[in-house]
Amino acid sequence: MYKKKLNPKFWGGCAGVLAICYFYPRILVSLLGEENPWTSYFYMYGFGLVTFIIGMFVILKSGALNPRRGNERMWMHLLLGGFVFFSTFHGIWIILALNIPYLGEGIQ
Amino acid sequence: MGSFGVVIPPESATIIAFIVVGYFILITAFGTYFARFSSNINDFFYSGQRFSWWIPAASMVATGIGSYSYLKYSQQGYETGMSSTLTYLNDWFIVPFFMFGWLPIVYYSRVKSIPEYFERRFNKTARYIAVTIILTYMFYYIGYNLFTIGVAVEGMFGLNPLYTVPVIAFILGAYVTFGGQTAVIFTDLFQGIMLYIAGGTAIFLGIYALGGFGDWWGYLPVSHRLPFVHLTEDPKFNTSGLFWGEALAGSIAFTFMNQGFLMRYLTIKSMNDARKANIFNLLVTLPLSAIIVGAVGWIAKSLIVKQEVLGGPLAGYNFVEIEDTFHTFIIVAWETLKQNSILFGFIIAALTAALMSTIDTLINACAAIGIYDIYKPLIKPDADDKHYLMAARWASGISTVIGLLLVIWFAKQKGSLMSIHYKGIMVIIPAIVTTIFLGAFWKRFNAKAACISMIAGSAITLLTVGFPDWITPLSDFVLGPSNGKYIYFRALFGMVATGLIGVIVTLFTEPADEAHTRGLTADTLDDAMITYKGGGLPNHKLGEKVKGLQVSIDESLTGLQVSVTELVRKAMQAEEGDIVYLSDDRWWLGGLRSEHLRLGPCHEGSDTEVKVSSNTFKAAHLLEGKTALVEKII
Incomplete structure (x- = not known):
């Protein structure tokens, strides 16, 4: 193997992500059940958040996003705000879907 | 007449056909008009990187909606409800990687195609492996789009696709071949508007037929509202598969390796504007498109439920019955339009618009790869611009013909349109997507690893078609479906396999050297900006746009130089040598008449005067008597 090895923190991070991938959906299903619409919501946004955080970490650490450069602080806030927007939007959508009466009782 | 699930009388079919043909002629004329703005090879493919963010962003509407989108998503909307929007609304997770990683790398390194990036980042072998995979992906899409419209036309007018598809392909080829990227962008802009108007009309009339928004929502089953x-x-449609296969693999493929989409970003005047276009696309275009293509399906479901509650048809409408859900869009549109041939013809024209606007982008992108990755480096490296412009037009024509020939292959395939689509795409994309990702974000990733992982990753992914059980452990691990039908998980499997191979090979070989990483990875973007600027440190100070300037000619200015007064320079926060953008200041032109220039020494004339040489004035397509704006780019 080539001399320079990867940072142990990197391998620790990988193990952490794998652990989340395995345990998170199982915990979710045991708490809410597979049929619950919130299970799908938290599955998507839970794994989505992990992906998003890794993305933010990578671009900040590499300097590709530098909040002190030009207007990049604004872009950083927009990225974070966008995630909050979509997760809130989908959450409100589920609440509206579940709580407004259905007029076709008995018809699926 | 027709087998769309509706019976269209011959006289109505004639009116519809006239409207569609008329629309085709209009679009061809519109597209070929913009050929005048393609004076060199850079203009032909990248429109000279001159546009404001909103023109490519708006034109992406039409590019992102294929001919099959209306049919596919209306069917999905009818069967599973508003979850049909999910594929359009799950892209935010990967935005950081794209907006601050891949996009600036491609933009600042001035690569003309993704394979060119592969040569600079890895080596020539990697480039040609990438060319093979990307062209396979592009041709597959062109052939598939042509095939679906052929099927639709056959269903409606009973015409054999082997006759209609070549005619459609010829019209498409005509304006892409002669117009280039500018024609593609402006026709797509026009067609995007058409798509929204047509889709919006169908939705509005559908909700009106139902008795309003409240009734539509009220009669929609809870499962369909979610x-x-x-x-x-x-x-075939589950949240876990959609996350791993679509939100990750599919979205990365569409944003990172779709040459057509990337070329849109490369036409934009600055990185800041490219980011605006990206945000607009995610926050506005995609959600709106999700509604436009899927809403008729949601309306259909509500309509069927309301009919059942009422025990008969809605007042003033025929009884709507959907036997074959693939035709949901056509059936509901035809009935809620009260069988109005003119309006229905307009809707069908929008369907064909969706086809044209997706294919024109793909044809132009294939031609770009053909020229920059095959013709120029391998066949004729030192020809002049005029020659390459002609070659580019030939390449567009050849791309169209290859797509056309693929229609014969598609016509022989069995299974639903959806399964034919995913059968190819989910096998083609994983290896190259992962390699792009590792190349952009892992400096150590080297050429050997890239080549081996692309070939081995593609081969392993292909093998899962015969051995789908290989995917089961991975699907089980993340609690995905365990049913042997892994539409989306095949892509995830391919990405994981390619990634593992890439990491292992990299760890056992020497890291990539600096010449192959400088300016080509996320952590070397500062170098990319310096190269982009052509020397000197990038100027990130925030300045103002200065508008209302009179353009005057000064032949003492060399090359693409521009001169402004000290006051204007300070307002822009620019320094001599910075790249500035000079444009006709009518905003609605979106930068059609503009040019990137280097800031020269300040002049001492009027503060409302900007000076350029006559060649620059001509290259920027500026008009005498029209005022201009200047803006510092970097």
């Missing part, structure tokens, strides 16, 4: 489907229940 934005997510069951986690694993449906093997």
Whole structure:
């Protein structure tokens, strides 16, 4: 193997992500059940958040996003705000879907 | 007449056909008009990187909606409800990687195609492996789009696709071949508007027929109102598969390796504007498109439920019955339009617009790869611009013909349109997507690893078609469906396999050297900006746009130089040598008449005067008597 090895923190991070991938959906299903619409919501946004955080970490650490450069602080806030927007939007959508009466009782 | 699930009388079919043909002629004329703005090879493919963010962003509407989108998503909307929007609304997770990683790398390194990036980042072998995979992906899409419209036309007018598809392909080829990217962008802009108007009309009339928004929502079953489907229940449409296969693999493929989309970003005047276009696309275009293509399906479901509650048809309408859900869009549109041939013809024209606007982008992108990755480096490296412009037009024509020939292959395939689509795409994309990702974000990733992982990753992914059980452990691990039908998980499997191979090979070989990483990875973007600027440190100070300037000619200015007064320079926060953007200041032109220039020494004339040489004035397509704006780019 080539001399320079990867940072142990990197391998620790990988193990952490794998652990989340395995345990998170199982915990979710045991708490809410597979049929619950919130299970799908938290599955998507839970794994989505992990992906998003890794993305933010990578671009900040590499300097590709530098909040002190030009207007990049604004872009950083927009990225974070966008995630909050979509997760809130989908959450409100589920609440509206579940709580407004259905007029076709008995018809699926 | 027709087998769309509706019976269209011959006289109505004639009116519809006239409207569609008229629309084709209009679009061809519109597109070929913009050929005048393609004076060199850079203009032909990248429109000279001159546009404001909103023109490519708006034109992406039409590019992102294929001919099959209306049919596919209306069917999905009818069957599973508003979760049909999920594929359009799950892209935010990967935005950081794209907006601050891949996009600036491609933009600042001035690569003309993704394979060119592969040569600079890895080596020539990697480039040609990438060319093979990307062209396969592009041709597959062109052939598939042509095939679907052929099927639709056959269903409606009973015409054999082997006759209609070549005619459609000829019209498409005509304006892409002669117009280039500018024609593609402006026709797509026009067609995007058409798509929204046509889709909006169908939705409005559908909701009106139902008795208003309240009734539409009220009669929609709860399962159909939800934005997510069951986690694993449906093997073809489930939340876990949609996250791993679509939100990750599919979205990365579409944003990172779709040469057509990337070329849109490369036509934009600055990185800041490219980011605006990206945000607009995610926050506005995609959600709106999700509604436009899927809403008729949601309306259909509500309509069927309301009919059942009423025990008959809605007042003033025929009884609507959907036997074959693939035709949901056509059936509901035809009935809620009260069988109005003119309006229905307009809707069908929008369907064909969706086809044209997706294919024109793909044809132009294939031609770009053909020229920059095959013709120029391998066949004729030192020809002049005029020659390459002609070659580019030939390449567009050849791309169209290859797509056309693929229609014969598609016509022989069995299974639904959806399964034919995913059968190819989910096998083609994983290896190259992963390699792009590793190349952009892992400096150590080297050429050997890239080549081996692309070839081995593609081969392993292909093998899962015969051995789908290989995917089961991975699907089980993340609690995905375990039913042997892994539409989306095949892509995830391919990405994981390619990634593992890439990491292992990299760890056992020497890291990539600096010449192959400088300016080509996320952590070397500062170098990329310096190269982009052509020397000197990038100027990130925030300045103002200065508008209302009179353009005057000064032949003492060399090359693409521009001169302004000290006051204007300070307002822009620019320094001599910075790249500035000079444009006709009518905003609605979106930068059609503009040019990137280097800031020269300040002049001492009027503060409302900007000076350029006559050649620059001509290259920027500026008009005498029209005022201009200047803006510092970097």
